[in-house]
Amino acid sequence: MKVGSLTESHEIFSYKNQRFSEQKFIICVRDERYEFNIKTIIAVENNKLIDLDEYEFENNLFATRPPYNNPHNIEDLSLNRFYINQLIKIDYGTIIENLGAENPNMPKVKTFNANINSFDTNQIIEFFEGNINEGDSLFTPNSANVFELIKNVYVESENCFFAIFENKLIGPFTALKVNENSFKIAKSTFKNFGEYKFNEKSFLEFKANEIIRKIYIETSNLSLIYHKEYRFISDEELLNEFEKELTNHPEYFNEISLENIKKIITKSSELKSLEKIINDNSRLEQLLQESKKMLIRNIDLINLIPEVKKIKEEKKQIEEELFIHNQQFEEITARKKDLQTEITILEETKTAELEKQKNEFHKEIEILETRKNNLEKEVEQNKLNLEKSLAKTREDIDYYERNKTELKTQIDNLKEDFKEEQKNAQISLQNLIKSKVHFDFISGRDLSEQESNTFIPQDFKINDQYKQNQYREFRNELVSILKQHNRNFETHFVDNLLISIFQNTLTIFAGVPGTGKTTLARILTNILTPEGKIREVSVNRGWSSQKDFIGFVNPLTKRFHSSSTDIYSLTKQMNEESKDKEIYLKTPMSFIILDEANLSPLEHYWSSFYNLTDSTGMLEVKLGHNETIKFPNNLRFIGTINYDHTTEELSPRVLDRINIIQLNKSEDIIFNNISSSKIKNIQLSYKRCIDFFELTDTNSVELKIEDRIEKGYKEIKSEFKKLKIFISPRVEIAIKRYITLASKYMSDVNKPLDYCVAQRLLPLINLQGSENKQRLESLKEQLKTNKCEISTLILEDIISIGSEKGIYEDSFNYFLTLSNV
Numbered sequence: 001m002k003v004g005s006l007t008e009s010h011e012i013f014s015y016k017n018q019r020f021s022e023q024k025f026i027i028c029v030r031d032e033r034y035e036f037n038i039k040t041i042i043a044v045e046n047n048k049l050i051d052l053d054e055y056e057f058e059n060n061l062f063a064t065r066p067p068y069n070n071p072h073n074i075e076d077l078s079l080n081r082f083y084i085n086q087l088i089k090i091d092y093g094t095i096i097e098n099l100g101a102e103n104p105n106m107p108k109v110k111t112f113n114a115n116i117n118s119f120d121t122n123q124i125i126e127f128f129e130g131n132i133n134e135g136d137s138l139f140t141p142n143s144a145n146v147f148e149l150i151k152n153v154y155v156e157s158e159n160c161f162f163a164i165f166e167n168k169l170i171g172p173f174t175a176l177k178v179n180e181n182s183f184k185i186a187k188s189t190f191k192n193f194g195e196y197k198f199n200e201k202s203f204l205e206f207k208a209n210e211i212i213r214k215i216y217i218e219t220s221n222l223s224l225i226y227h228k229e230y231r232f233i234s235d236e237e238l239l240n241e242f243e244k245e246l247t248n249h250p251e252y253f254n255e256i257s258l259e260n261i262k263k264i265i266t267k268s269s270e271l272k273s274l275e276k277i278i279n280d281n282s283r284l285e286q287l288l289q290e291s292k293k294m295l296i297r298n299i300d301l302i303n304l305i306p307e308v309k310k311i312k313e314e315k316k317q318i319e320e321e322l323f324i325h326n327q328q329f330e331e332i333t334a335r336k337k338d339l340q341t342e343i344t345i346l347e348e349t350k351t352a353e354l355e356k357q358k359n360e361f362h363k364e365i366e367i368l369e370t371r372k373n374n375l376e377k378e379v380e381q382n383k384l385n386l387e388k389s390l391a392k393t394r395e396d397i398d399y400y401e402r403n404k405t406e407l408k409t410q411i412d413n414l415k416e417d418f419k420e421e422q423k424n425a426q427i428s429l430q431n432l433i434k435s436k437v438h439f440d441f442i443s444g445r446d447l448s449e450q451e452s453n454t455f456i457p458q459d460f461k462i463n464d465q466y467k468q469n470q471y472r473e474f475r476n477e478l479v480s481i482l483k484q485h486n487r488n489f490e491t492h493f494v495d496n497l498l499i500s501i502f503q504n505t506l507t508i509f510a511g512v513p514g515t516g517k518t519t520l521a522r523i524l525t526n527i528l529t530p531e532g533k534i535r536e537v538s539v540n541r542g543w544s545s546q547k548d549f550i551g552f553v554n555p556l557t558k559r560f561h562s563s564s565t566d567i568y569s570l571t572k573q574m575n576e577e578s579k580d581k582e583i584y585l586k587t588p589m590s591f592i593i594l595d596e597a598n599l600s601p602l603e604h605y606w607s608s609f610y611n612l613t614d615s616t617g618m619l620e621v622k623l624g625h626n627e628t629i630k631f632p633n634n635l636r637f638i639g640t641i642n643y644d645h646t647t648e649e650l651s652p653r654v655l656d657r658i659n660i661i662q663l664n665k666s667e668d669i670i671f672n673n674i675s676s677s678k679i680k681n682i683q684l685s686y687k688r689c690i691d692f693f694e695l696t697d698t699n700s701v702e703l704k705i706e707d708r709i710e711k712g713y714k715e716i717k718s719e720f721k722k723l724k725i726f727i728s729p730r731v732e733i734a735i736k737r738y739i740t741l742a743s744k745y746m747s748d749v750n751k752p753l754d755y756c757v758a759q760r761l762l763p764l765i766n767l768q769g770s771e772n773k774q775r776l777e778s779l780k781e782q783l784k785t786n787k788c789e790i791s792t793l794i795l796e797d798i799i800s801i802g803s804e805k806g807i808y809e810d811s812f813n814y815f816l817t818l819s820n821v
Helices: 144-154 235-248 255-267 272-290 306-443 471-484 491-503 517-528 567-577 581-585 686-693 707-722 729-745 751-764 772-785 789-803 814-818
Strands: 024-030 037-045 061-064 088-090 109-112 116-118 124-133 138-141 161-165 168-179 182-187 194-196 204-208 211-217 226-228 506-510 534-538 551-554 559-562 590-595 619-624 627-631 635-641 659-662 766-768 811-813
Touching: 037 204, 124 144, 124 168, 138 144, 138 168, 144 168, 144 182, 471 491, 471 517, 471 729, 491 635, 491 659, 491 686, 491 729, 491 751, 506 517, 517 534, 517 590, 517 635, 534 567, 551 619, 559 567, 567 581, 567 590, 567 627, 581 686, 659 751, 707 729, 707 751, 707 772, 729 751, 751 789, 751 814, 766 772, 772 789, 772 811, 789 811, 789 814, 811 814
Parallel strands: 061 109, 124 161, 506 635, 506 659, 534 590, 590 635
Antiparallel strands: 024 037, 024 088, 037 061, 088 116, 124 138, 124 211, 138 182, 161 168, 168 182, 168 194, 194 226, 204 211, 551 559, 619 627, 766 811
């Protein structure tokens, strides 16, 4: 049934005097051209499909924001919370005339965006055309738009769909994961699985955003009727069934029984009742042969007239060769005729063209002779000018050499004077300290006993919004908040952000200036924790120790002086919380943003925390004069870096401990239009972070990696070994820990390994010499083989920069990809 042909003209649906509900709603989708418009499709009222009034809904429907101060406190819910082409419904409120639309092409009607909601699970079922690969349990849709729809709406959800395959309606299926241009699928329990009747009453057909869609919804107009069983079994399930038969009935598989069965099958091969068994045995035999099991000796399923098969193959090959030869003969004959015609034409025009060319050559020779004479005069004049310039340059060089010698002498003298003054100042300071000690002793004072200001901790305890098994709900809420602030990220990228930040003490956001690194760090931290648990530090050049970052102990007063970063107050808060396990488990994480983190060497000013990256349990930082800060592993650092002549390189010891997430400038982010509204804070305690991200001792977590991923990792590791780049045990453990968790959360099966290579291994590349280019090309091919798309793009940039002529020629360095130069 098609939209527009269901209802008589006098029964069509009008929006006027209608209030929408769960029993009366309009099915619609977002308009891909205009972000505030939606395309209305059909109405459902009292379990019946009704066509809409075409005139009223002629130019779609405008989803407007509610007034700032409205008496019913209606929320402003942007349409960005829905994916393009996702089916949605107007099931609340009313629709009214759009009086402000002066343009005739504007929608004639409007409603509040909060009145539009998504459908309940399996309230609507879609039919998708595509190919089913039963052996690998894969579904490949025929349309790229349908692929994106399934990826964004159906993967990781309970929503099911039916497949139209070989003109049959088969299902229902659920989509488990993305596998290149296909989806890993499984049978859904929503309805009986099998083949369903496929006719006009099975579905509603409509066209929206240039895509023809087929859907089913429980109404009196449509009926989805089970037809017959459809056998859908993967290779793995087939092997398991066969293994079970072998275990339960070994007497069926001896040599004598198998020969008798073979004879019966040979005599009865034309019976339709054996088609199913023959098909399964053929697949089973192929699987057993591939896995090289010894069972092939007992099952003779493939020796079915090999001579005939061989003759057919030879016949087919001869026919293909004959066809190719006939094509070649026809092409040669046609080419011969063309060449004969060309030869005739060339002979006719050859004489005239040669004469014409001769005259043109004579003219060119005369012109070139004149230019030659002029150039000789210019060269002679330039030679004289250069000789004069050279003499002047030599005089300048002699003058600057003399100045250089004089300046060097003056600098050396100033250095000696400076050293002497430093030495005298040190002696004076030591004498002053001795004098003060004597004075304190005589006066009976001891400043170390003076009372310090009492620190009053704040109460940040919360009640978690999400349960232990609700990570995906938490992640989807975070994706929605990021969208409201113009950060439209894929779910797997948000998974990567969260896993990297929580599994590592320090995570680096890298990229050229203008990619929104610091802004993203601010938005993320404000979503994950209260403002009082965040410190943003602008790193300055020349920072060399803890005193610049946290503060220092005054040797005269023996008291601690906090630096301007205000990190000391945050550590004191964490120290107080650590005294009670119940308090710090119910308290959100603490975050410190290091803006321009590499303006000074990280291992110098960050040294107090640098040594804690491998620690577990309660952590400890010594501030001096018997003052120590203790806190659990609930502090995370997010650094941003650029790469140019003003910044410091990250040392190998730092690279060994961090994830570097490279941000590219996205066209989706319009920095002038970033929302200034208050960022919604998700209540997430340290206890829930432990549950979601397995923040426990590595030895207590079982690191499980799929064989396919582990094989790919070993191949890539082998390529790094050829480049003489060492991958430390610390990095290997971090990679396995990341992949174990990411494989559980990410919907794309190739992304866990891809992100690990891009963020942990590629930053180790810092090679010199043209001989390394070929080895890097070999690594790139290995990355492509393992579907590491992000890593491949970064490596291509590294190779491209090192291959260019200039100062970076034959320099293959990951950090050069972060520079604008």
